[in-house]
Amino acid sequence: MEGVAQESIAFAGRYKLNNLILIWDDNGISIDGAALTDIDVPARMEAAGWHVMSIDGHDFEQITDALEDAGDCDMPVFIQAKTTLGRGSSAAGTPRAHGLGLDMAELERLASEFETEKGISLWGQVAAVSKNGGSDIQAWTTPDMSGLEMTWDAGVAVSTRELSGRFLETLMGRGGDLIVGSADLGGSTNVKGAFAHDIMPGEFIGNYINYGVREHAMGAVMNGLAAAGMRPVGATFLAFSDYMRPSIRLAALSGLPVTYVFTHDSIAVGEDGPTHQPIEQLPSLRLMPNLNVFRPCNGAEIAFAWTYAMSDTACPSCIVLSRQKVMQIAAPENADLSRGAYIIKPASGRRVRATIVATGAEVPLAVSVAGILGDDIQVVSMPCVSIFRAQSDEYKKKILRGYVVAIEAAAAAPWFEFADAVVGIDEFGVSGDGASVYARCGFDAETIARQIKDSLGK
Amino acid sequence: MEGVAQESIAFAGRYKLNNLILIWDDNGISIDGAALTDIDVPARMEAAGWHVMSIDGHDFEQITDALEDAGDCDMPVFIQAKTTLGRGSSAAGTPRAHGLGLDMAELERLASEFETEKGISLWGQVAAVSKNGGSDIQAWTTPDMSGLEMTWDAGVAVSTRELSGRFLETLMGRGGDLIVGSADLGGSTNVKGAFAHDIMPGEFIGNYINYGVREHAMGAVMNGLAAAGMRPVGATFLAFSDYMRPSIRLAALSGLPVTYVFTHDSIAVGEDGPTHQPIEQLPSLRLMPNLNVFRPCNGAEIAFAWTYAMSDTACPSCIVLSRQKVMQIAAPENADLSRGAYIIKPASGRRVRATIVATGAEVPLAVSVAGILGDDIQVVSMPCVSIFRAQSDEYKKKILRGYVVAIEAAAAAPWFEFADAVVGIDEFGVSGDGASVYARCGFDAETIARQIKDSLGK
Structure with missing residues (x-):
């Protein structure tokens, strides 16, 4: 019933995944009662490119035969196994057999009645088949990251999706078992470069x-x-990360090293309007445990994000990128990106009246705001909140000095963890060209500088 | 391709929605190139219970005939309209015709070549059909909420899902056009009571x-x-709200009065383990603009949440509820729930050393913590953060006095908007019985009281 299953079924059929067997425990029951499944599940599977078999799911010989036959097929195999839920019990054929326990006496009676030995032997066979199927798997490797450098120029305006695309291109040339892809936005997300070679139906090279x-x-x-x-890398627009949130959560929960590339990362995407303008997605992803969310502002931070994502094998990563051009700003020599946040534009004297924290495309804006406000204002770039959160209190205090204002074109609330005030967006965006929408939502250096001045004057 | 489409297709086929026509612009192109669609889309639609027609999508007569035939069908109708994307243009049959503009000269040439008059007349017909189809629609009404009261007893432990179910049951008896439902968890979410009458395939009464x-x-x-x-009401577990997040966002963006019932709202669900234990979902939903998220702690707050949800016609609402029993605590007489947050347990004297803010199942815990710490600690219940945020600064200051600590069994960061310290959860839960998991994750009155005492002592 679930959409992700139907998407995967169509994908498997289209790509002729001949090493895949799906057994449907067709008991006609769902938790709330008689299952309102599809009109004709086997026909729907056939139309999606699967070979379909139908068996009595309580008949061991039929199960064995079906599994053996499945091995010879050049497409994915669907085995409809008709069963009775809770067969033989007092709850047989009812939803009660799903969640509510049977008493111990009944469980013992059932265990004695079932052909337990035969069942164990059958599952032994299944295990043997699986093991066999895995014999072709090689040891996979990550790309060679040594000496991998990012070429970028301070003072030039370029979109962070383009810079990221350049880095990924180099990465794909370094070998290893990167499997890149996109949900039909490979071009717009800059993940489909010259080193990308399509995996085709039945051809997996x-x-x-x-x-x-x-x-x-x-x-x-x-x-x-x-x-x-x-090492899979998958790309779409940030607004559409909502569609895959359950899978992102499963990656985080399972500690899988998956890398998500999410571009078009704010209201600045422009004309496509509010459906394509993320507001809550960026901070919502940051709230997920065991997920590193990077929003880099320049080439150095992009190289850092990719390198970190490739080196961490126990945690998925999101790399969040702009569609629009972002003025590239160089950090001071001593900047330590590995801390998750660092001073990208220091105050000139010892006294720091205020710190402006920003991420990604808002970093050059923060630098402009600081320029208006004066020499005693510093700017901190925070490409990864979770890495910064894990630093010592000493480092945090060193970085966040004076009155702290966060600027990010996204929902504001979580920034209060670090900031006294936040310039964010707590309503949906509007349609229009990117620059106009950005300014209309308050992301304008003069406006923000005035707001901060008022607060500092208090 | 999208899962939500496949779910809806199966749903429409299953329920024999005979007033639904889907036209597929079958141009064989997606943004990234040749579309890797299903193996056999028409067969897949037929297997899902749709009547399928196939036409030349550039032939006006075939379109008219297909639409006329569709009217007589007792199931949903799928019209496969074969077309060439950007027909007649220099980008015909290529992805370039999707997003990249053609120049003005070419656009003018195309306009003159197309049978524009015929097209306008055709769409006039389509509009007439739609209008006709709508003639049976009555004026819908919301249930009569007057004098609707919730019966509940202070000092009794009861799950908030059960209390909510009782209120909804009364509400359904009040008439109006409530359409309640669940994604196969109607029993567990307490939305399927005696007044629920199943809508059946082809029978919509x-x-x-x-x-x-x-x-x-x-x-x-x-x-x-x-x-x-x-007035639709739909229910599932809070952890599974992730599956429907894009639709929730669309409701918020479109200002639709949809009510979501999300039960099993924390790590306290127990045995099902981390996949079923929401951590980031509650605060992530609160970050979405134009969405009211209620997490009530007692019968009065449940009545408030439902009444608010039914009265607000420009904003969807989430009602977030516990699986486990929650000790019912009565608020003082003068408590004003309509502010989104209020003092549920006042300090005894004038001086308030600290305020503990909590929601839902954590409110009784907060009251226990305050009991350990002393008479100068007050407890605030905040059933709806967005409503509280909209209050005056004066009210906010009146409610949040002294050192402010928030307690909620969810990701912590957004609470820093109101609190100096947060007792939350920033990692995934664990399997085990609810009470043990709750305590293991730090939700224990003695532990929390000690932490707050340490902070106050500084």
Whole structure:
């Protein structure tokens, strides 16, 4: 019933995944009662490119035969196994057999009646088949990151999606088992460069998957790839990360090294309007445990984000990027990106009256605001909140001095963890060209400088 | 391709929605190139219970005939209209025709070549058909809320899902056009009471929809119902709200009065483990603009949440409820729930050394903590953060006095908007019985009281 299953079913059929067997425990029951499943599940599977078999799910011989036959098929195999839920028990064929326990006497009676020995032997066979299927799997490797450098120029305006695309391109040339892909936005998210070779139906030698408009299945497939030792990278727009949120959560919960590239990261995307303008997605992703969310502002931070994502094998990463051009600002020599946040524009004297914290595309804006306010204002870039949160209190105090204002084109509340005031967005965006929308939502250096001045004057 | 479409397709077929026509612009192109669609889309639609027609999408007569034939069908109708994307243009049949503009000269040439008059007349016909189809729609009404009261007893432990179920049951008896339903968890979420009458395939006189395990389609269908003037209520577990997040966002963006019932609202759900234990969902929903998230702690707050949800016609509402029993605590006589937060347990004297803010199931815990700490500690219950945020600074200051600590079994960061310290959860839960997991994650009165004491001592 679930959409992610239907997306994955269509994907598996389209790509002729001949090493995949799906057994449907067709008991006709769901938790709330008689299952309102599809009109004709086997026909729907066939139309999606699966070979369909139908068996009595209580008949061990039929199960064995079906599994053996499945091995010879050049497409994914669907086995409809008709069963009675809770067969033989007092709850047989009712939803009660799903969640509510049977008493111990009845459980003992059932155990004695079932052909337990035969069942154990059958599952032994299934295990043997699975083991066999895995014999072709090689040891996967991550790309060679040594000496990998990012070329970028301070003072030039370039979108962070473009810079990220350049870095990924180099990364894909370094070998390893990167499997890149996108939910039909490979071009716009800059993940489909010259080193990308399409994986085709029945031909799995490439390194790039066209997932189709299937964000959720993309997330689910990436989890499978990562569990098998590969390094999957998948891309879509940040607003559409909502479609794959359950799969992102499963990656975080399972500690899988999946990398998500989310571009078009704010109201500045412009004309497509509020449906394409993320507001709450960026801070909502940051609230998920065991997920690193990077929002880099320049080439150095992009290289840092990718390098960190590739080196961490127990945690998925989101790399959040702009569609619009972002003026590239160089950090001072001593900047330590590995702390998650650092002073990108120091105050000139010893006294720091205020710190402006920003991420990604808002960093150059913060630097402009500081320029208006005076020499005693410093700017902190915080490409990764979770890494910064893990630093010592000493480091945090060193970085966040004076009155702290956060600027980010996203929902504001979580920034109060670090800031006294926040310039954010707590309503949906509007349609219009990116620059106009940005300014209309209050992301304008003069406006913000005036607000901060008022607060400092108090 | 999208899962929500496949869920909705199966739902429409299953329920024989005979007043629904879906036209597929089958141009074989997606943004990234040749579309990797299903193997056999028409067969997949047929298997899902749709009547399928196939036409040349550039032939006006075929379109007219297909639409006329569709009117006579007793199931939903799928019209496969084969087309060439950007027909006649220099970008014909390529992805370039989707997003990249053609120049003005070419656009003018195309306009002159197309049978524009015929097209306008055709769409006039389509509009007439739609208008006709709508002639049966009555004026929908909200239930009569007058004098609707909630019966509950202070000092008794009862789950908030059960109290909510009781209130909804009364509400459904009050008439109006409530359409309640659940994604196969109607029993566990307490939304399927005696007044619920199943809507059946082809029979639409009931008031309860069994959506199946299709959270995303449930969200989408509710948006359609609300747009047609009904008051849909849909229920699942809070952890699974992630599956329907894009539909919740669309309700918020479109200002649709949809009510979501999300139960099993914390790590206290117990045995099902981390996949079923929400951590980031509650604060993530609160970050969405134009969405009211209620997490009530007692019968009065439940009545308030439901009444507010039913009265607000320009904003969807989430009602977030516990699986476990919650000790019912009565507020003082003068408590004003309509402010979104209020003092549920006042300090005894004038001086308030600290305020403990909590929501839902954590409110009784906060009252216990205050009991340990002393008479100068007050407890604030905040059933709705967005309503409280909209109050005057004066009211906020009156409510949040002294050192402010927030307690909520969810991700912590957003609470810093109001609190100096937060007792929250920033990692995934664990499997175990609810009470043990709750205590293990730090939700224990003695532990929290000690932490607050340490902070106050500084």
